[in-house]
Amino acid sequence: MDNFDHSKVYFVGAGPGDPELITLKGYNLLKQADIVIYAGSLINPELLNYCKSTAQCHDSAYMHLEQIITMMAEGVNAGKLVVRLQTGDLSLYGSIREQGEELEKLGIGFRSVAGVSxxxxxxxxxxxxxxxxxxxxxxxxxxxxxxxxxxxxxxxxxxxxxxxxxxxxxxxxxxxxxxxxxxxxxxxxxxxxxxxxxxxxxxxxxxxxxxxxxxxxxxxxxxxxxxxxxxxxxxxxxxxxxxxxxxxxxxxxx
Structure with missing residues (x-):
């Protein structure tokens, strides 16, 4: 059983590209996540190999903000562990603020996990x-x-x-x-x-x-x-x- 809070969405910095340059915390989140929404071709798809076989992985390149938020909210409300896999380190050009504000309107919090830029x-x-x-x-x-x-x-x-x-x-x-x-x-x-x-x-x-x-x-x-x-x-x-x-x-x- 994981020790992550399923009532929150976890924003994870995916690192610069090498799948071994994700943080250990980021790796553990991917390994235990039920839903992973990743940032399209900017994310090395090899990172998704860390996910369990039952995880639902979604490419956000084909989604707009409302669709992303809806998917996150539905996952959290269903008691699932939701990970938003962002590029590099999400503190640089990560666009997490707008996502966080929309989640807050729905009463859902989030946690950020730093990555390697x-x-x-x-x-x-x-x-x-x-x-x-x-x-x-x-x-x-x-x-x-x-x-x-x-x-x-x-x-x-x-x-x-x-x-x-x-x-x-x-x-x-x-x-x-x-x-x-x-x-x-x-x-x-x-x-x-x-x-x-x-x-x-x-x-x-x-x-x-x-x-x-x-x-x-x-x-x-x-x-x-x-x-x-x-x-x-x-x-x-x-x-x-x-x-x-x-x-x-x-x-x-x-």
Whole structure:
């Protein structure tokens, strides 16, 4: 018998793609769930292999919000364990607030289970750190305005003024415009850029270049979705050792 609350819906971050990069709690929820509503092709279908044979798995790509909420509510009201399997880490572009508000109208609560974001999976594919001593100590996570607008103060041009590490979601389709905005904002044309398509998936693809040539490489590779744009000198050769393991550094901070 599981110890999960069947009166609530569990929103679970599915991780970046590799089915082993789901959290243990997420795995246990999938293993015990009666109903799983997963986010279409953005979810690695191998994750559904963790579900029991009697579980009902539904692809939400073919459902609108009202249908999703109805299915969740019917499951909870029937005493079933309901899991909403979201992409990556649901705290980034997860769209759970609107679902939670609709559930609340029906008197149903929810719990969130953190996942591993694709920006972390992308860094692991490249073997890099976003924070490099004396090079970059900050990371900006953002997206280019599209059907979902961004606040004026959060434009790519504005963020580019900092010239720090940047992970840009949901924008590779407009890579040419992204490059123009980043250079207008202040990044030099020789700033390193990496495109990571489907980070940690078996068919992951990596493109490396600079702001001067990355748009052409993306076009030639035919990448137009499911990819992260990573920008900044953290991708370059400059590096300074951390003081963390310096012989004279107190071990209290390790």
């Amino acid at each position: 694709s920006f972390l999976g992308a860094a692991s594919e490249l073997g890099v750190e976003y924070t490099v001593p004396e090079v970059s100590q900050s990371l900006i996570i953002t997206r280019m305005a599209g059907r979902t607008p961004t606040p004026e103060l959060e434009s790519l041009e504005s963020f580019a003024q900092h010239q720090t590490s940047m992970a840009i979601f949901l924008s590779v389709k407009g890579i040419g415009e992204v490059v123009d905005k980043l250079m207008t904002g202040g990044y030099p044309s020789d700033t390193p850029v990496s495109i990571v398509y489907k980070a940690t998936w078996k068919d992951c693809q990596i493109l490396k270049g600079t702001l001067a040539d990355i748009a052409q490489k993306v076009t030639e590779a035919g990448i137009y979705k499911t990819a992260l744009i990573l920008v900044g000198r953290f991708l370059g050769e400059e590096y300074h050792y951390s003081k963390l393991y310096d012989a004279e550094f107190c071990h209290e901070y390790r």
